[in-house]
Amino acid sequence: MLQCSLGSDNKGFALLQKMGYKAGRGLGRNETGIIEPIPLEIKKGRGGIGHEKAKKRKAEERMEHRKQMLQVKRQAEKFAYNDYRVRFRFKKDQNQMEGDLRKSQFACQQLDEKKGIDIPEQTWYWVPTDQEEEDDQDTNQDDQDIGKMEATEEKLQAVTDYLRKTYFYCIWCAISYEGKEDLSSNCPGNCSADHC
Incomplete structure (x- = not known):
């Protein structure tokens, strides 16, 4: 029922037609508005209003945290490599x-x-x-x-x-x-x- 367009027997559609709306065209004086009605989002689950946005925000924060941890890990590896090179050179000089x-x-x-x-x-x-x-x-x-x-x-x-x-x-x-x-x-x- 929600997937099909409104018929002429619908009171809301009849009011729109009286104000000059023609089916298949956009809303407004210049007909630049929306053509299809705003879709209805049926909520699934028991989360409250804004739960999906909070869930998405937390996922983004986790991704950002992972990126930061990866960057820290790369810096630590680079430092360890440089430290190894310094120690290797020091040991070589000492042996010489x-x-x-x-x-x-x-x-x-x-x-x-x-x-x-x-x-x-x-x-x-x-x-x-x-x-x-x-x-x-x-x-x-x-x-x-x-x-x-x-x-x-x-x-x-x-x-x-x-x-x-x-x-x-x-x-x-x-x-x-x-x-x-x-x-x-x-x-x-x-x-x-x-x-x-």
């Missing part, structure tokens, strides 16, 4: 520095022994013995990685300075120069980065 220190200690020990020196100027100028290494590992487990790297860097600098001053030796060039002038003019520098 520890390797350079070992090379320096080995070169220092060989050059000192060749010169007849039985005891190093500093105990850590030479490659540590097995017992010294165990003691060093026990203390390093308690240290922070950054503190360990700084200590390694300081030791490396001290040993390489000793080698350069005493033997005019550069571990990165892997040669002993003739003298101080030869070292300063032919060696690119006193760190690994200068030799790249």
Whole structure:
């Protein structure tokens, strides 16, 4: 009954015709108004007036919340990736520095022994013995990685300075120069980065 159009026997339709309405045309003086009657929405369920709008609004809020959570998750993943890259680079630099220190200690020990020196100027100028290494590992487990790297860097600098001053030796060039002038003019520098 609600789906079919109004007939001429309907009182409302008869009133519209008396005011000039013609079937199939729009309402109003210029006939630009609506043609079909406003559809009737039959409410299903027991929700009150405005329940559907509130339900739609909550669904939109949930979608917005999901978008925000997804954005936070992406930022956290990006941060974790960048953090991983920084830690990986730090670990690589630390391993490189520890390797350079070992090379320096080995070169220092060989050059000192060749010169007849039985005891190093500093105990850590030479490659540590097995017992010294165990003691060093026990203390390093308690240290922070950054503190360990700084200590390694300081030791490396001290040993390489000793080698350069005493033997005019550069571990990165892997040669002993003739003298101080030869070292300063032919060696690119006193760190690994200068030799790249």
